[in-house]
Amino acid sequence: MKRNLPITLLDLLEYWLNNCFSCIKWNCIHSDMFAVHFGVRQGSVLSPILFAVYLNDIFTDHYSIRNSFVILYADDILLQVTFSITELQCLTE
Secondary structure: OOOOOOHHHHHHHHHHHHOOEEOOEEOOEEOOOEEOOOOOOOOOOOHHHHHHHHHHHHHHHHOOOOOEEEEEEOOEEEEEEOOOHHHHHHHHO
């Protein structure tokens, strides 16, 4: 909403992300369907865009937290709050 997107588009994205189901296929056998409650769909054209929007908010918000650091690797994020860079290095080893 902060980005002034049309409400219809927001409703569509919310519905799409809240109604995501998957199953596991192994040796031609499929599991039961289950709801996916976290993340974005792998392989979706929209996933990198939604991830970038999410990252932008993390960077914007984390600057208000003293001694907070964001470590990024590919599509993984680690938000760590420490008292110093040295402590951060110890936590990530």
